[in-house]
Structure formats: structure tokens, C-alpha cells
Amino acid sequence: MRAESSQTQCAQQECDKQMTSEQDIYEEHVLDHYEDPYHRGPFDQATHAHEADNPLCGDKIQISLKLSDDGKVKEAWFDGEGCVISQSSASMLMETIEGKSLEELNEFTAEDMLALFGPKLTPNRQKCCLLSWRVLQAAVHSPLDADDDEMETPSFGGPSLGEET
Amino acid sequence: MRAESSQTQCAQQECDKQMTSEQDIYEEHVLDHYEDPYHRGPFDQATHAHEADNPLCGDKIQISLKLSDDGKVKEAWFDGEGCVISQSSASMLMETIEGKSLEELNEFTAEDMLALFGPKLTPNRQKCCLLSWRVLQAAVHSPLDADDDEMETPSFGGPSLGEET
Amino acid sequence: MPNLTDCRDDFPILQRVLSNGQKLAFLDNAASTQRPSSVIQAISECYESYYSNVHRGIHTLSEESTERYERSRKSVATFINAKTDHEIIYTAGATAAVNTVAGSWGRQTIKQGDTILLTIAEHHANIVPWQQLSAETGCKLQFIPLDSDYRITTEAVSTALQKYQPKLFAFTAASNVLGTVSPVTDWTALAHQQGSTVLVDAAQAAPHQAMDVQAWDADFVVFSGHKVCGPTGIGVLYGRETLLESMPPFLGGGGMINRVTTEGFTAAELPEKFEAGTPPIAEAIGLEAAVKYIRSIGLEEIEQHEQTLARHAEAGLRQIEGVRVVSPENGEKSGIVSFDLSHAHAHDVAHSLSGRGIAVRAGHHCTMPLHHALEITATTRASFYFYNTREEADRLVEAIADIQEKFKPTGRRRRRRRAEGDRP
């Protein structure tokens, strides 16, 4: 019901080019992923995994992958906590990458990730959406036997990360 | 001739309450003191003396006094270099204090010094005018036999001294 | 509740209608306040009619600018009741002011093994500079904890002061999260009894309560222009005269020297000693206008009005199930209400509020150690100022009730794909 009314607002908003803050990112589609995520939870057959957080928001994402010998994602799982955007986008990402080759993952850009999520995000919220995408980039290079150094410092930051005052 | 024309301007200026920068401080009276100062030069009978400069302008003033046993200024001499205001005001000060008692000097305030000089000065130029007055305050407390410590650091500053950019 | 609604007309930005047709309800005042026209005009007027670099410029504009710059310092001295003007140092902000104390007084005074005492509720601006000093000198930091009612009690302060005998006790006069207000005079007296120097972070106090640094008997006080209706780019460091005089300069450059040779420099007197380089001239002039404006409204009226609003909002929020207000239920408080929703992350709350025209902050509000202690990563904060209205407080409460409802788990079981046409 509420989402309904927010969608009406959204139509209004789309007429307005100046708009920078949108309410309608909480589409049913997004909330569905948030509440009933794809492959969220522990996964004990992982060959590759990585975890990171954005300390400034408190968003956390861990991704576990089972890669086949021919370099395909056989299974993808995530776990974590945070806002709707960080968690639902991770769910969408897991759903999308299964069956893909490493090459295909390589070609999957940040822009593709934002497009996959759907609703247009302001720069501040894009960081939430891109967290799982960044963790994925690291996960494919983090076989579970290898040196875990990188996982010891899960601090996640980027040039556009600031802190609220 | 030029001073004449600057006095005409001055009459104009006096009508204007907003004025903060005055040209007519270079009255004949002031230039007379600058060019033919009272008791400027070395003085070998001094009982008290002090010297200071304002490093920010480069103004320097040294004052030598001969105080009598009953605490009167028998003779007052100055030396130094700097702008018209610092030098002519020192000359006026020397002329004024001769014959005065230490008590009278004590009562001679910064405001009195500015009044003695005459033309109204903006805060920046007041510093030039008050340099000799400040040196005088120190000189009466600086008998020539005493510890010269203070004279070793003739640096002169005050809360209102800034530096030009 | 005093009638302050007329003053809304003085703030052009408060008339703004957002792009989605919503009227702006600006409840993000703890991050930064808005400016009345008189402040904006003071800045424009400076640049349009008498601006020049200040200090020793011997021409009309420089003299006028210098006079206005120094007049601003006098106004600020009066605003906080400093004993002399030159105890007022202009810095780039409250953060720069704390860094000035850490970099000058701290480096000169603090030795290995010394303790600096803070509270767990400090803003990062009053933590990180001391951590940097600690890394350099080997001094220790201690944090006074909250009690179960979100308070730093005077008892805890007293105990910590006795236990740690700190060289410095640095604390905030008003929390930027908890809505609590510190009894500054009491804490300062206790600290002085232990021989500790006291720094008061007044960033959240200056906008809201009449300050008297002499009554506080504080050694250092810092605050920011942009939180008292003034410009960005300027802050204030108040220091006790004798203390400032005993300190070495912090930043070096033009203006702060008495003499420079190739061998070294001697520092200028106060306040120039701590104002290296061209100072924030237009900002100081804007700050004077801000201080004048605030005084014309009246700090007591401001305090009373915003507390009334905040308590009204808080009461409403506490009635919504699943809303946790991180603030004591009673006692003296400020115009800040921070809270956590059981069903929604703070960022989703702020985002949803923004869609309704309501501006709040979400996050740790530069108080990560506090949030860690509260075991919440992010809170939503509504902060009221004198120009806010009861209607805005009501809008907030109503919206929060809706948002809590909207994000309630509904037992969704199937993922709906977005219509293919939507895909870019």
C-alpha cells in the first residue's frame, strides 16, 4: 500500500529533471530481494570468498563462490547486514552471476551493477549498491586456500567515500 | 605648494564622516618636525634610555633621558628611523616632556600622545605614532647602569600588530 | 513556546519547495544550520563595497576591512563573554581549532605516559587529534563511559579525573547525538581540582545556549561558524590569555610573525600568532552578522523553542513500536533526537524521509566509538533549531510511523522481476 503511493509520487518525480533524491528506489522488486534474498546464508562448498564492509555506513557483505574448473560460477552465496540497497543488490548480483564465466564477470562493470539494481541512485547511495560488486571483484581472486591477508583488513573505502557530519 | 592643495582636500574630507583614510596628516606642522626635529641625535648625558623597533614597518626609536634627582625630565633626546609619523611624533614628544615630572609622564596616556600629534590617524598608523610613547614608558624604567636585558630584545609588538600580506 | 515562526521569513532557503513538490522541513541543523539574509548580505556587501586583504594595508579598503574583521572578533568575544578580544582566534572550523590546541599546547605539554581524558560521546573532531598526539608522544587516552540512561554522569567524570589524573580533560558541552547537555562549570571545576587543563567542544552548544567562558572557567573552547547561522570556512578557538601566550604557534606563515630572518622567526602577539596567512575575512564578517542575528532572537528563546519541539517529537517517536530513542528520558536536554528503527536501516529511513521533504542525518554522526558503545552502526538524527515548527515535528513523527510500517517484514516469498522494459 505504501509502495503504491510512493510509486505515484515517483511518476511525479520523473517529470522533474532537477530531482536528486528519489523515494521510489524501494520498489516492490527491491523489497522482495531484501526480504526474500537469493542465496543468502552460509555456504560450505565455496572455493573462493571475500568479505568487506563500509565502516561509514556499517554495511557488510561477504560473498562465497563455487567456481568450476572451466572458470564458471557454479554457485554464488552472500551474507551480510546493512541497508535495503546493499542487501537487495547483493541478492540480485548472486542471482545474476550464477552460470557466468570469469570473463563475463570481468566485463560486468559498475554501471552494469547499477543498471541491474534498477532505480536510479544518488552518488551517496550508489556506494551501498556497489559494495557487493566490489566484494565480488575481490572474491574471484581469493581462493580459499590462499593467503588470507587481504581478508584481515576488510576496510573498504574509495575516493568518494566521505563521512557524515 | 602640494601641502596647500592637500589642505584643501582635507576641508572636503572633514565633511565626510565615513572617511577612514586621510591624506592631510602631513600638515606643515608634522613635516616641520620631520625635517627639523627637536633633540634628535646622540646624547651623552643620559641617565635613562631605551630603544625599540617595529619590525613590521621598520620604524626604530631610541630615547635618552636625563632625569634629575627630584624626578623631572631635564633633557630628552631621540634617535631613529622610519616614516614621517614615527619620527615627527617622537620629536613632538621630546619637546613636550622636558620639564615634566615622572608623575606627569605617567599620566600622559596613549590618547594624549595621539592628541599631541594632531591629525587623526587610522589604527594602522596609530602604531607608528605610539612607538615613541611606548619607548618612553620603558625608558623611564631603564637607568643606564641597570641590567640591559630588556634592550637585548628590542622587538616591539602588540595585540594589534599584524603583518601586511 | 515563544513564537519564533516569523523568523522563518529571514531564511530564504526555508521557503524552498523540493522538486517533488514537498515543502522542505530542515531537521539537519546539528550538521549545519542555515543562514538568514542578514548574514548572506553581510558577505555580499563586504565583497561588493569594501573588501581588501586586512592587516597593515595603508589604504581605505584595507582599513575598512581590517576594522570590520576586528569588530567581528569583538562581537564574538562578547558573544561568549571572553575577557579580551585577543583570546578569540579565528580558525577554519571547530576541527581546526581542536587541532591547533593539540598541535601547539599538546605537543608542548603532553609527554609519554600522560593521560588525556575524553568521554565516549565525543565527536571525531575531539578524538582523532588526540589519537594523533598519542601516536606522536606516547600519551594515553581514556574514555568516560555512558551510564545505562545514555548519560555521562558527574560521578563518572569525578571518578575518572581522580583515577587518571589527566593532563587534559576534553569534552563536548552538548552531544551531537544523545541530546544531552554537560554541566560544563561543574566538570571544569572538578578537572581544575585535579590540575587538569580543560577543553570544551562547544560546537553543539554555541548555537543553542548562552555561553560564558569565564563562568565556565574553561581553558579552551572551540566552535564553528556554520553551526551558528554563520558562513562555512570559519571557526573559533577561545583560549585563556595566559595559556595562549605560553603556547608556540601552530601554523606558520604570513601574519603570525614578528620578524623573519634566514635563521628563524619570532612570533607575533595574540591573536595574530595563531592566524597564519590571509584569514577568513568575509567569513568573519558574516559570522559577526550571525552572532548579531542570534542575539536578536535571544539564546534563551532559542533553547526553549527547540527543546519544546524536540521533546514533542521525542514523545511521538517513543510511542511508535520498534523505535528506540538513544537519549535519556528525562533531565536537561537539547534540540537533538536520535533513534533507531527495528525494521529499517538508518540510511533507508533518511532516504525515505527525504522523499517527504524532511532532511535528517543518518549514520554514526562522526561518533563511531559512541555508536560502538550503543551497539548500533547507524542512527537517524533529527536536530531542531529555532526556525523549525511544531508542524515539522509532527511531519517527522508521522513519517517515521509510516516508514517503520513500510519496511515491516511482510513475509514476501517470491522475487518479482522488474518489467524488462525498465531495464536500461
Next chain:
Amino acid sequence: MPNLTDCRDDFPILQRVLSNGQKLAFLDNAASTQRPSSVIQAISECYESYYSNVHRGIHTLSEESTERYERSRKSVATFINAKTDHEIIYTAGATAAVNTVAGSWGRQTIKQGDTILLTIAEHHANIVPWQQLSAETGCKLQFIPLDSDYRITTEAVSTALQKYQPKLFAFTAASNVLGTVSPVTDWTALAHQQGSTVLVDAAQAAPHQAMDVQAWDADFVVFSGHKVCGPTGIGVLYGRETLLESMPPFLGGGGMINRVTTEGFTAAELPEKFEAGTPPIAEAIGLEAAVKYIRSIGLEEIEQHEQTLARHAEAGLRQIEGVRVVSPENGEKSGIVSFDLSHAHAHDVAHSLSGRGIAVRAGHHCTMPLHHALEITATTRASFYFYNTREEADRLVEAIADIQEKFKPTGRRRRRRRAEGDRP
């Protein structure tokens, strides 16, 4: 000479008539320039319609302010041709920027016995922070002297670099007194051959010449907003990305951290790492408008116009007996002319000029070591900008001729008392 006189209309302050009826001739641009309406309006507009604190605020105003703040950074990066935006750090001014390098890179890199090489013509902003670092670390400072023609020659630079093998060579791209311009690319290349890091003080270059930090190959470049028609309260530190990344933060506080616990903090990425606290938001937005305005005029046109004026004034001044111009007679120069009168102290000159509506600076212009080397305590400096006119240059020359005449010794022998009635 390009016709730039139309642009005078863009500057409200240039229309000012002084209280004594004189038209303002603003020749104090090296101390600070004036602002066009577009800059003043950009600041007002920010405060009137979309201001809020920046960074991670999830509401419309904060997003708009953040966007504008970061857009400003992009514009400045383009203005000086930095490789990436986050090589642009906003500081309180050029002075604060030099201090940032000294306090961060300097403390990390410079050890006892190391040498920092400067020129004798440096502004105090590029001397005092290194003297403070020297007092702390025990490093040595060396100053490259002027030749007899008021120049720092490339030969002298090369010799000094080889002799001292400095860790840092910090020099001004354009003198704020001598009117000389440094061949930055050449000097930087020579310094890099010796393995020295290079800091370029571009405070006097940025307003007047097209800058390309990549072509310069400089490691650090600093300049101030208020000297490029921008607001006070903001300056720029450019640093090579790899260098900035390797440096510890300078000021600590909100915004510059990644994570804070009671045990310590980790720093944010560039550029936030060096921007502690609420940044100069409105100032950054004003600076963007300034950079846009300057580019619309064209830096080549600016350079050519002001040089034409300055050379015209200089030629006139050199013809007045007893006027010493402290500048090379030939070669590439900027819009600055400093001089000394045999009959009048610089302060009396500036004062007299002000009475004629002409604004100049008198003093050591924050270059005491240079003035000591020149054996003059104070000079008078006229500094031209694109909005100045040939008529203003003529007024200056004429006035100086008059002043030199007025203060000529006349052989006065009697002191006249002021009329008693004048005494207060």
C-alpha cells in the same frame, strides 16, 4: 593591449567612489583580488537555495551541496590540469596548504641533517613552516640568493641543487615583490634530477598564468582562492596522487577517517584524508565560479594585459628621480612593480596614494629575508590585474612623482605649532 575594460562592470567594488570623492584605483591585487558578481552570487545562491553540510547526507540539500562541492573540485582540477580530481585538496588557504605538506610529508620524510632548499625571495608562508619543521627535526634550510639584477637564475638553482642535494626544493612560481616569474618546468626537472621533491608556491602564479601541473611535473602546488577572484577561507593543495597516498593525514577529525575506535583510527582515501571537519563549502562553490570567470576572460589575455600595464607604470616610475624599482629591467615579468622612494618612507607613500584613491601595499610584503637582502625595510608595491586600466597606471606614476616632490627636504628650520584651537 586586449580590451578588458568591459569586465570592470562585473566588479561592483571597482565602481566605488571613495569618501574624498576619488575614484578607486585598486592596485593591491597581489595581496588579494576583487570578486566579480558571478562569484558573489554563487555564494549567495548556495546559502539561499541548496546549502547543507556535505558528504553522506542522505537528503536533497546535502546531495545538491555535495554535488556542487565535488564539481568545484573537478573544475579546479581542470584549471590546473591535474590528472585526477582527488589530487585537489581544499585547505583554508595557500598558507594552510604549505603547512599541510610540512606537517604531513615533512614530518614523515625529513630527518636531521636533511636540507630543504628555498629561494631568498620566498613569502613567509613558504619559509616559516620549514623553519618550524627544522626546529622539530634538525633539518637545514638553504636560501638561493638573488643576482645583481634581482633574479634567481637557473644557474644558481642548479648549483644549489647540486651543492645541497636537498630533500625538498620549495620555490615561488612568481615573486610577490620582484615581478619575476620562475621557469617552473626547468627548475622542477633540475630538482628531480637530484632526487628532490618539489613544492611550487603558485599563490602569485595562479591568478595570472595558465597553469599545468602535469607539464610542470611538480610534486606539490599551492595557491589561494582569494587571489584568483575567489572567496577568502579557501586554498588549494595539489599533490601528486602517489605522494598524497603515501602521506599520513595532517589535521584529524570528522570526514578524514575511515574508522575510529577508542584504540585508534584509519584514514579515509583521497581527498577526504586531508580534509578534516566541515570543509569550506560555500567557498569551494565560489571558487568554482571564480575559476570559470577567469577562464572566460582568458589567462593569456590576463597575463598580457597586466604585463602591459605594469611595464607602462614601471617605465614611468623609472623616469622619476630617486625612485628605485626593485625588479630586473628586462625579461619575462608579471604585473607587479615594487619600488622605493629616496624622499619618502613606503608607509607615507601608501598613505599619500590612498588619499588619491590609489590602493597599494607598503611594507615587507611577508618577505623579510628578501627585503633584508635588498637592504630596504619596506617597499611600496603596485600590483595590476586584468581589470586595471592604463589610466590607473598613469595616475600612479603621476602621484608618485608628486609624492617624491612633496617629501623632498625643503630646508625647514623652524617648527610651527599647530593652532591652539586644534588641540583636543
